Amino acid sequence: MALRARDGGGRGMRASAARALPLGSVQLTGGEFDRRRAVNRDYLLSLTTANLLQNHDLEAGFWDRSWQLQPSSDDPATRGVGRHAGWEFPTGQLRGHFVGHWLSAAAREAAVTGDAVLSARVGEVLDGLERCQAANGGEWVFGIPPRYLDLLAAGREVWAPQYTMHKTFMGLVDVARDLGDPRAVRIAQRAAQWVARWSATFAPEQWDDILDVETGGMLEVWADLLDLTGDGMFADLLHRYDHRRLFDPLLAGEDVLTNRHANTTIPEVLGAARAYEVTGEERWAEIVRAYWRCAVTDRGTFCTGGQTSGEIWTPPHAFAARRGDKTQEHCTVYNMIRLADVLYRWDGDSAYLDYIERNLHNGILAQQHPGTGMVTYFLPLHPGARKAWGSPLEDFWCCHGTLVQAHTRHSALAFYAQDDALVLAQYLPARVEVPHAGGTLRVQLAGSETAARVGPDANGGDAGARHRPDSWGFSLTVESPPGAVATVRLRRPDWCDGDPVVVGEDGRDADVVTGPGGHLELTHRGGRAVYEITLPMRLHTLAIPDEPGTVAFARGPVVLAGLVDHDVRLHGDAQRPDTLLAADNERQWTQWLSGYRTVGQERSIRFLPLSEIVDQPYTVYFPLHPD
CATH class of the missing domain: 2.60.420 (Maltose phosphorylase, domain 3)
Incomplete structure (x- = not known):
């Protein structure tokens, strides 16, 4: 029946806080998200320990180890063999950032699935970092030199050294938390001693200037390490990294985000979230909720659920002029999903889960190559867009790092505990x-x-x-x-x-x-x-707020993309999308397929889910002319 x-009681009933389930208690059992997870796992294993540590070894003086590596190659037969290039090349100012992402991803995958091979590889990388830390005098463990912090303090141009340092800290914290390896905490504590001494030498105004340069998730790391160790040093660092030039106007209700670099600020707010969870100080929670209002509630999103163009926040509900080749940076998608997860656990409101779902399908899936597992840094939304895929060894962008983490965390988003109930949060x-x-x-x-x-x-x-x-x-x-x-x-x-x-x-x-x-x-x-x-579910349209005559098409949470390389005007009623698109190539064997085609138009256009687009030119938004 x-x-x-x-x-x-309705949607308005007050929800209680939700809780994450223990790692390993939830397992994916097939489907596209599990397949993408498996592709990601294979890529994690393809990268050799020596290559991952190349910049840390160089900084520690192990020249013979790193420079014996061969130049990198994207030949599938030698995948993972050879020196890492792109942002990981030994002359790059962000060199060494990726090993932290790798540690976080490998630790989570091993903890969830029991992957003994990845767990052993994590141990090898920890051995290497411990060796480098000892060679550096017992504290410094990063792939960049301390001199970069001197340049930062002097106001000279240098590319975000604290961001790079944070990635190594983050990887160590995640290994400690997910795999319980005490070495990771010891390495992080020793490295933090250097940061604590350095950061204590500045007058408040100069320190505020330093905090204005991208710090990544340093605030989150200090909260995590305070939680793991109880060491008062981390309470001091937590207070010191309170970015008041961002947080105070945010709390005052100002729009501090329009045209501001998005992924500089999201990790800081994730740090505020952890600070609240660890200390219980209400101000931290108020910062997080104020940020969500400013970034999402009062700003809106593209049809995909994502935001940003050229890595900066768009003006509130003003997207028409911001569609381009650098829309929707992957890092922002991943980190905003993390923020929505935090707020769902705090408030229990399923609207946060809806936000996560839309971004999973039209961001995390849509920005990973289904075959190679590589990332497209941006998800272009202009007419005739193409995804520009990264490579296994030649790029190592920031989004490359969040990609490998994102595909290890799907199971954690599928179920939660709430009161005495189990919540089915995502239909995976x-x-x-x-x-x-x-x-x-x-x-x-x-x-x-x-x-x-x-x-x-x-x-x-x-x-x-x-x-x-x-x-x-x-x-x-x-x-x-x-x-x-x-x-x-x-x-x-x-x-x-x-x-x-x-x-x-x-x-x-x-x-x-x-x-x-x-x-x-x-x-x-x-x-x-x-x-x-x-x-x-039904086919529906999603309009651009400041250009309501231009719409995207979606089926359930999945945005559709037209296989066309230019701007096309369609004729019809946005309120009746079923008169504009019809099912196309809908069935094979035991499977329903997901394609559509236009009907009643001068030219027929095929549509596929945005997550299924690989190398084809595509258009997402279409101006409509009423008949």
């Missing part, structure tokens, strides 16, 4: 096991997050619907000890066209009401049951 969700094929009522609660979501399947074998059985369903369907298996009642909260997506439908097993009613934070609340009475979830 199909049971539509009953109103148990995954399973979770958590203690419950003297036993174990097991929940598994099956289906496809990109294209619906029919099965188990449509060649030999039921072929399913005649045409692609206007819905997203999943099977949810819930198992708890007999008689042990369990509550599972299901996110009701903001794109859902009508009430979600939950079908109980064997004709039994699914006990569902609308619960806190806009979630659907499913009560499971114990034992094992399978529930079928149907999320109705």
Whole structure:
């Protein structure tokens, strides 16, 4: 029997805080996000320990180790062999930043999946960093020289040395937190002693000038290390890195972001979030909420859920003139997802989960090459755009680093705990096991997050619907000890066209009401049951706020891109997108495909999800002329 969700209080019900689940308790079980994770894991392993440490070895004086490396090559047969180039080249001012990203990504992948090979590689890199730190006198452990900090203090041009240092700190913190390796904390503490002495030598005005130059997530590192060690040195550093020139006007309600470099400020606010979680000081939380209002609520986003053009925040709701070849920097997508995760855990409002979903599909997936696993630094949104892919060894942009981290964290976004309930936050094929009522609660979501399947074998059985369903369907298996009642909260997506439908097993009613934070609340009475979830969806348009006659098309959370290399005006009604686009090449074997084509236009244009575009020219926004 199909049971539509009953109103148990509505979206306006106050939600309680949510909690992240222990690493390893949630596993992806197939689907596109899991496939991209696996591609990313293979890339992490392809990079040799010697190459990762090349700049740290050079700085520590191990010339023979680093300069024996051969020049880098993108030949698949020698992938990972040879000196790293691009931003990691030994003359680059950000050299050494990537090893921190690698440590964070490898540690998380190993912690979630139990990957012993990656865990061992993390140990090798820690051995190398410890060796470099000892050779440098016992504190300095970075791939750049201390001289860069002197240049920074003198006001001379130097490319963000504290940003680079932060990446090494971040990698050490994540290894300590995710894998529990005590060496990582020791290395970080020794390195922090150098920073503590250096930073204490400046007068307040000069120190404020230094903080105005990109510090990365140094504030977050100090909060993390304070949490891990209780060392008062980190409390002092936390106070010292309070960037009041940014935070105070933000708290006063000023727009401090328009035309400001976005990914300079987001990590600082993530640092404020950790400072609140570690110290409980309310001001830090107020900074985080003020930033979200300024960056998202009062500013809006592109149709993708992302923001920025040329790495800077756009003016509020003014995007028409900001579409170009440098729209939506990947770093901002990744870090704003992290910020939304923080706020969901604090407030329990499912709107943050909707934000994460849109950015996962139209940012994290759309900006990773499905074959090579490489990143496109930007996601261009101008007519006739093309994605410019990075390479395994020749680039190592900042976005290259956030890419490898992003694809190790999907499972952490799939489920949360809230009160005594389990929250299904993202509709990704995954399973979770958590203690419950003297036993174990097991929940598994099956289906496809990109294209619906029919099965188990449509060649030999039921072929399913005649045409692609206007819905997203999943099977949810819930198992708890007999008689042990369990509550599972299901996110009701903001794109859902009508009430979600939950079908109980064997004709039994699914006990569902609308619960806190806009979630659907499913009560499971114990034992094992399978529930079928149907999320109705429709093709819809997303207009540019300051050019409402120009729209993008989306199906559910997925933005569609037209395969056309120039600006094209379509004729039709934005409120009736089903009269403009029709299903195209919709089915193969047991799988529904996701293409569309225009109808009633002078020229036919094919559309695909933006995440499926690889090398084709594409256009996302189309001006509409009413008929």
